[in-house]
Amino acid sequence: MTDALALVCYAAVVGVLTPEALARGTWSHRFPAPSVAMWQGLAVSFTLAVALASYHLIAPTGHLHNGMSGLLRFCGVPFATDVPGLTGVPAVAVPVGVMLLPLVCFGFHLLRARHARARHRSVLDLVGRRSARLRATVLDHETPVAYALPGRRPRIVVSSGTLRVLSPAQLDTVLAHERAHVTGRHHLALAAAEAFATAFRRLPLARTAREQTALLLEMAADDRALRSHPREVLASALYAMAEGRAPRGAFLAGGPDALVRLRRMLAPRGPARPVMRGVMAAGAATVPLLPVLACCLPGLG
Amino acid sequence: MxxxxxxxxxxxxxxxxxxxxxxxxxxxxxxxxxxxxxxxxxxxxxxxxxxxxxxxxxxxxxxxxxxxVRSREEYTAALMEDALGTSDDRPAALAHFVRQMGPEEVNALRKALRAAGKRPQA
The missing domain is CATH 1.10.10.10 (Winged helix-like DNA-binding domain superfamily/Winged helix DNA-binding domain)
Incomplete structure (x- = not known):
């Protein structure tokens, strides 16, 4: 029972208190990719904590851990545990269900997005003009847009309005940004964040992770573009695109993301810090194990 | 071929x-x-x-x-609706460079550009 309580407390900390604290600062913006991994690690950690807590609540006497073998068995096949108490299907079905839920949502989001992209692409390939020079598809429309259709048959798309408002150098930079989304397979990370938000709809962690993932992936693509293009060019391109299509008089709550990105682009770069990057990656990999260790370590004694 | x-x-x-x-x-x-x-x-x-x-x-x-069945412009308009991403329904399908935003936000962008000493292109 103590284990269940500890796990519930852990889940509450990770699910409710941590996200706001993490999202408040801008330090994670310096390491966009490791930060995305960290949000994913927190999501996995939360899911495991809830799954384990539900197991301990349903089967309070049936502890999974008889020492290290119990831990290993849990990580392997939970059905094989031969412990007394309320075990078997009901004790295992709930935690397994908790763990499966985000996975099922992930599959759903991937399929739905792939379907939407395929439909979009089929129209795009007939309506748009392929530009071999830009390695992109041009849509004949005055409103400036630039976007990527990620996936196995990716497309980079710009409207003729974009060609009008951007200089050639700016256009190059924007195209580099969009290609970074495709080569980085950002749509998978985004679908994972979406899936977690669908599975745990009201959870602050899920909401924040989704917002932050979207922003951090944009920053990752910005950084990729900035490797080969000047930052002023990317920043002014962002402004030109936004300015070129803001509807007059209408107010759209788009959030401050674009402003945050623009300020970040123009800010002087700090020194690269591979150590910090490594620490964050290690943290992202470790945090999912915390709930398992927390409830299984006492059994080791 | x-x-x-x-x-x-x-x-x-x-x-x-x-x-x-x-x-x-x-x-x-x-x-x-x-x-x-x-x-x-x-x-x-x-x-x-x-x-x-x-x-x-x-x-x-x-x-x-x-x-x-429909004009090229109609199909293009439908694609643009997807691309402008004004609906939150399918955010994972497309990766936008920058989302649709209101005039106040655009103003804030302009100020940030100016503050950095770079004149935004007209």
Missing amino acids: RRLGELEAEIMDRLWAWRRPTTVREIVDDINVQRPVAYTTVMTVAGILYNKGWLLRAKEGRAWVYSP
């Missing part, structure tokens, strides 16, 4: 440009100005476009005449 999709696009291009019901023969003749293409190939692909819901067809004399 060109890909099927390209021939589909070539056929649609002509029908959208001409804006009148057109026979396969007319399309073939026009493509043949640039490169040789078989009548049966174009007929087959026009049939595919009809089955996909891109084309309407009607009997005129002994030949079928084809016309687009």
